[in-house]
Amino acid sequence: MVAKNPGPPTWICPHCNVAQLIADEKIDRYSKVLSITGLAEEYVSVDYHAIGCANPSCKKLTLSCYAYAVTKHFGINGPDRYSKNGPPLAGSRFLPKGSSKPQPSYVPQVLVIDYEEACAIKDLSPKASATLVRRCLQGMIRDFCGITKDTLAKEIRALREAVDGDTAPKGVASETVDAIDHVRSIGNIGAHMEKDINVIVDVDSNEAQMLIELVEMLFDEWYIARHKRNERLQAITALGSQKQEERKQLSLSSPPDVAESGFVTL
Ligand SMILES: [Zn+2]
Structure with missing residues (x-):
């Protein structure tokens, strides 16, 4: 091959x-x-x-x-390397x-600001970064999925139930909720998702990075995918209307005694 x-x-x-x-x-x-x-x-x-x-x-x-x-490697017949x-x-x-990736304008600005700040301070203060990302994650679950509870952990559980019960919003895949659950099971992150979102928790920069990557994935899979889906639907609808208009124009210009088949009706 x-x-x-x-x-x-x-x-x-x-x-x-x-x-x-x-x-x-x-x-x-x-x-x-x-x-x-x-x-x-x-x-x-x-x-x-x-x-x-x-x-x-x-x-x-x-x-x-x-x-x-x-x-240093001393060079015998040439310069040192x-x-x-x-x-x-x-x-x-x-x-x-910072390491933030540019996000499109249709992603809510309040979420993007938290995400960008989280990326900018990740190495300097992982725990402050993780706090901002948790707030961003909660904001996304509330905004995109319409789920609001006391803690982020309860919101994630409610989202899991919604996905399993087939009542989750369009575009929320079971695999995505698996990924959220997976990140929740790592290190200190899960325990602190049980706490209030504004409590600053001790995590290392790898854990903060994992949360950041989770949020980036959700921007892609939720907001960007929904936007692309809507754009495709609009393009299909526009094409459908155009075809309908063309058919209308064609039938108006056809002689009244000629059917669509092209045969003259008697
Ligand atoms: Zn550029």
Whole structure:
């Protein structure tokens, strides 16, 4: 069997969410090993990479900078080389700030603001980030599913019952509620979903990230999917009306004694 060619890798601009190939003139990278002696890490390199968006309506800069501990390999017949010892010591994307993905305007703004703030502070304060995401998750269940209870945990249980009883809103799949349940079962998240949404809870940045990804999935599967479904339905309805109008015009222009079959009726 011949393997499918995966094609060239694409990059998704975090400003406008448009996938694109990166041309040489749209990317700049630089890596510098610090000329400081006696460091505990011995050798540290600072790397940045910058990409300019090729989408004409965006054209914005994405800029990241990371520090790595590196090992020096002495060159015998050439310059010294360095290899990274592991993941970055520190670093992040500076432009745009935070790791939030752009969300369309039809997603309620109050939810998007909580989500963006949660992404922006995830590494600095995972517990504050998780609190914002829980509020966002609750807002989505209330807005999209029309379920309001005292705690987020009760709302999730009610949503599960609605899905199992076939009374959940259109677009809420059983698998999505499984994913919510799965995240709820991880670490401290589940226990704290039982508490008031405004109580700040102790979670680590991985748990905060999982909650953020869950919210991103729900933006996609609920709001974006509903919007696309409505757009498709509107397009089908518009096409149906157009066809009906064309048929009407055609029958008006046909001689009165010729039936649709094209035979002359006697
Ligand atoms: Zn862009």
